[in-house]
Amino acid sequence: MSTDSKFGEYGGQYVPEALMPAIEELTDAYERYVLDNEDGFMDEFRERMADFGGRPLPLQRADQLSQRYDTEVYLKREDLLHGGAHKLNNALGQVLLAKYMGKERIIAETGAGQHGTATAMAAAHLDMPCEIYMGETDIARQRPNVFRMRTNGAEVNPVTTGRGTLKEAISETMRDWARTVENTHYVIGSVVGPHPFPSMVRDFQALISEEAREQIQEKTSDLPDSVLACAGGGSNTMGMFHNFVEDETVDLYAVEAGGSSLSVDEEEGVAPNSASLSTGEEGVLHGARTKLLQDSDGQIMESHSVSAGLDYAGVGPELAHLVDEGRVEPVNVDDDTALEAFHRLSQDEGIIPALETAHAFGYLEEHHDGLGETVIVNVSGRGDKDLETVIEETGNRDLDNAPDMSIFREIGGGML
């Protein structure tokens, strides 16, 4: 194993022996094709991200927010990527890599369905058979995404073990991979898992900050003072931060889901948040040492957030390391703040953000005074997928800026 499989003490390769040869083969392929551009792999990746994905994507000045906060606010528009979120950067990169490796089959896990839909799109685009593992609870909650995956030709395998959510789906996908390593590639959905996944997924997602760093200098002739991105597993976060990490004058804020509370219910094994960078303890999960939401015995907790895409008990090992080094500031906002930010961006800027993304804007609202003169926020995805959740959650709360949805009561639509 190469020494750069670790970020400080984090990362590594904590996987069953049956998977080690696959991990070693993938590490070799990562070094050759991604790092060394063998056979022009990265050239083809960039070309497909342009033609199929729509890159490069704009860095847009947010006029109303800039005025509201008396701060220059710029938006990195990953919501405009094909599929509606940053997820395609990684999915297309990995499916293409699988093709270069001679693999014949793609598998992936998905929680809310965003990574599953991106993988299904990429697999259809590159003509590869694709199977997605998804917890049965999530399948029931995310029907439109299941339809999208099926429409793109992917098989969706329900995971019935445990609580039927993302972490069970990851475990199940790893089991499939252990049986099928010889012809199958596992497209992991974030900067998590055993090396080389955290580095490789970061490198595919780093297109975000590669563009943003150039664009901000074109527009302002300077680097930003702060960069904000939401953080669940951390793939949009690392993609947005990567090319700014060496720029020591740029402050990096990873905005986690504070959920309904930062405290945990040890008895029930539940953390009503997904703030593993802010509150987690070091441990080993899904192949890597990282910061985790766990009880005092080391059992992994059920995380919770109004945003399904941030709902994960772990976080990428490189982010955990950057936090310990003091390079990345872990912060969080609660469900109410994220929902208010969702409505604010929709009303003020005409952009309906993903609920994940809304967390970053919630932090901007609460802390814009401390972020300097120029701020970039990563708009990691669009919020069409979240509309039903938002209408329901907004109806349950007393939010300052919620739109009036009483039309449904008047016409008997029954949505509420």
Add this chain to the structure above:
Amino acid sequence: MSLEAAFADEPAFVPYLAAGDPSYEASIEYVEALARGGADAIELGLPFSEPIAEGTTIQEAIVRALDAGMTPDRYLEFVREVDVDVPLVCMTYYNLIYQYGESDGPRSFVEAAAEAGIEGFVVPDLPAEEAGPLRAACDEFGLDLVFIVAPTTEGDRLETMKEQVSGYVYVQARLGTTGARDEVSDYTERSLARIADWDVPKAVGFGIKTGDHAERIVRAGADGIIVGSALVDIVAEGYENGDSTEVVADRLEAKARELKEGALAGAPVEQ
């Protein structure tokens, strides 16, 4: 008795059960039944919430045990209480070993496990490359560290394991995670050939369901057999049907006897 000694005289039968499945009290009876049925050592699972190396059968057993309140401390109590005279091997995931107690690393749990009567560890998500701290703690407290050799394990990785393994080596007889299968794979012979020069006993697992499987695997050169899913299936069925602890324990004992006799039948005839 040391782990290696469990393999000394005849082909060893090493069963697995998840401690606390489906309840603490029943599970004690089940483990004791396996010993009566002829187990030479027992792999006793300490349930972890994310068992990525297990098939559905054992995963469900782990969920049952966790739901019934199994924790690392209860597990150590279990080890102290269960009345068997064969070595117990703790099979679990690294995070539980790593988090336990005051030490920064695996030392606290290894110390507590040794005191409770555990003789060794199998940790499916801890490859040999990451195993240094656990190996050191096992050495300090006189415990064995068993590694799993997969059909795909080759070259340098075999060497890294050979240097660190003790007690026995767990030979995974087919690709995939645990689950009883109808056919015994021909991976067995090939897997054994690759580790022929290792000086620890070779126990073959993954997919053994019947005495006939056991016999063929021992005939192919194994020093022992490891059986998990076929036994966990008996526990699961009893739980689902509401059968009494005694009835399920009797079934486990009978199955253990069948497997042990199969293993003995495959042994080379004394000259």
